[in-house]
Amino acid sequence: MATDGIVDQSAVLQAFDGSPGIQVVVRASDLRVVAANRRARDLLLRDSLVDVRLQDLREPGIQTIVTALSEVVRTGVRFHEDTVPVVPDWSDPTSGVWLDLEVTPWLDESGALAGAIAAGIDVTARVRAANLERSGAATADERLARAREVVLRLQGALLPSTVPLLPRVDVAASYLVAGLEQAAGGDWFDSATLPDGRVSLTVGDVVGHGVEASAIMSQLRAVLAARLLEGAGILDALDAVEAFAGRVSGAFAATVCVALLDPHSGDLEYATRGHPAPLVVGPDGAQILPTTGDGPLGSRTEGRVSTARLRDGDAIVLFTDGLVENLHRPLRDGIAVLERTAIDAYHGSSPALRGIESVASRICQHVPAVLTDGGFTDDVTVLAAHRRTPPEALHLTVPAEPGRLAEVRGEIDVWGRGVGLGTRDRAALVLGVSEVVANAIEHAYRDGDVGPVKVAATIRDDAIVEVVVRDHGRWREPDVDPGDRGRGFSMMASAGLQVGVETAADGTTVTLECPARRPAPVDQADVVVGGAAREKAPLAVTTDPAGARVVRVGGAVDHRAAAAQVQAEILRLSRNGLVPVTIDLRDVVHLGSAGVRVLESLLQTIDRLQVIAPAGTPAAQTLEVAGTPFVSSEV
Structure with missing residues (x-):
């Protein structure tokens, strides 16, 4: 025991040796250990550490401690890390622990650096608990992500997968979901070509979120689309939706905007039922059209239809209120931002926007991105239709030589991208045209002469792409037993192409038809880098x-x-x-x-x-x- 003024060195050594955590002291002059307590020796699997040089402690799992001691001796700067892994036996990872490690300079009586002192507290239990908590959170996040993916797929299945493309009208759409906990929503959009040649544009919003809201919106969309495709006017179609909504729980107070656009004259009819009116944007600016003043479904208000006219080059934008309503921004300010942003998108005011040829696509990509940049609490739907100059038809004549097939495919692909076709439809069209031209090359001119093959592609007013391939050779009747031949036509049919063949004394004409459509609801710039080079x-x-x-x-x-x-x-x-x-x-x-x-x-x-x-x-x-x-x- 110690007496007054006298230090009991034996007691001090015993206290040091039994102290909690690890304690290791290293001398600066030769980097040798001069003291180490029992827990340090046990952890490092050594009976004795005194007089061991740091460079002789070579086990990979303890190098953080060794390096920290060496650096503090070299620099005199304190080191601290709250979670340091120490694995003395590399072949047995379970032997490891986590330390809250602090290494401080050891100064002698004169203040000179004498060495370094490492003190570590075992925090293994705390680290493992935190890891377990993080693992549980990660598992929950994964489950939530999977659930959201399932609901998003459901949402996609209930919405149209494409929108139509016409010579005079380019259509695009986008749909954004509000958040993880609201993965399914009640917004919807639709567009179709009608029997009288007009294009229908509809956007609606069912109150609420979740699978129930998605199911209700899909039913309302289907009823409205069916009546419009039957040739009903706007009010008759809305009456059918109103009647249906009256029998469906949850459809009350749903809102909708319906617009019918004549592609050639630009004449527009529209009606709003508790929904924001469309925006018209053109070369001279943007403005919101007046609402028709009618309340949402179930309000029993008298239906009215308003008219307007879109000039050549104008675009109409239908949207849900989630685009302009924001907790941090008044509605009037949201409308003003919408108008400015739509003008920027229309004119392609940035290099990124100028890289997207379609005005409708620019609007549907840029407008939601800007207006939701600060976050949004409701689903966002945007549907745009642009009265454009009709795309030029493709006219191509090539000699009936196999080496010209790549040129034909490249021209068809570029033309299809220009009119707005999606990747899958373009690929089907390229496949079909290549097959027909290859067939003409092989069979049309069999007497040694190389005649021409003519290809003409156009987009029709009924939203159909038509490609006509003509040759001036002689028709060859198919063999009774074609064997393994004739696969090209079945491949074209499988790709969704309609094929017609006409034969005459002066040659053969093959007509291919496919729907003219753009993928929806999320439309992206469709750029293929280096595609032409690869094709050739x-x-x-x-x-x-x-x-x-x-x-x-x-x-x-x-x-x-x-x-x-x-x-x-x-x-x-x-x-x-x-x-x-x-x-x-x-x-x-x-x-x-x-x-x-x-x-x-x-x-x-x-x-x-x-x-x-x-x-x-x-x-x-x-x-x-x-x-x-x-x-x-x-x-």
């Missing part, structure tokens, strides 16, 4: 230099000669079907029916033939349409 890539058939039996195909397999080249190389490598071979199509830019026909023939000939086409590649898309078996990656 020549056919390349190579084998693995390492000796593996893999045939890699690149470029376009778009006619019989190209397909025959692929077939010959595969048969050579497989020894005419005796040994297994893998065909890698990831670099193919276009796979026509001739290529599909060869692949299916080879699949029947070679027992262990694997066709690889990564998901999303042109080859994979064609094989999916044709129903040809393939794998998306090597297995």
